[in-house]
Amino acid sequence: GEDVEQSLFLSVREGDSSVINCTYTDSSSTYLYWYKQEPGAGLQLLTYIFSNMDMKQDQRLTVLLNKKDKHLSLRIADTQTGDSAIYFCAESNNNDMRFGAGTRLTVKP
């Protein structure tokens, strides 16, 4: 089946940039998403990118998509302690939506 993979953990210092990476296998993906989940809470849509784009920027968030390599990344500039959470990458096509296992971002003061 098709997969979405992410590294499980990332630790950064407050004020540094965080880069969370994701790879996927489905070449028919049309949308790619980043969701944030804080402990005990639901998923918050952070941003999404159409598969025909290669970059999207929204305030501190930058999404880069390399469609050839099927690689998606989320960069958080000036990471704050409030950014500590699990970040899920997801992709969808006509028939399905798949989530990665989530990357737990820990921000140290």
Add this chain to the structure above:
Amino acid sequence: DTEVTQTPKHLVMGMTNKKSLKCEQHMGHRAMYWYKQKAKKPPELMFVYSYEKLSINESVPSRFSPECPNSSLLNLHLHALQPEDSALYLCASSASGGSPYQETQYFGPGTRLLVL
């Protein structure tokens, strides 16, 4: 208003109980979803309603029964659950319902369910 609300926030039930989870959105979205999320795992799709009709059922046991009374409301009726059904149940919605996977989904905060 991009909010999806879910009630209750927490629910504890015995294996013989009948309970319902509720989800509501007022964004005019025509597709609504139920997901189940176990701890430290990604969400797993259970059901999709498109224009108030069940369009996708991901082989979910019959002890989970979804209902979409109108375009703003989605219920999940629970009966005779097992302890392994304990999880966070997430509701989501998306705009047109024509091709649910083609659209951005907005998630609610979830109901944390514990089955004893």
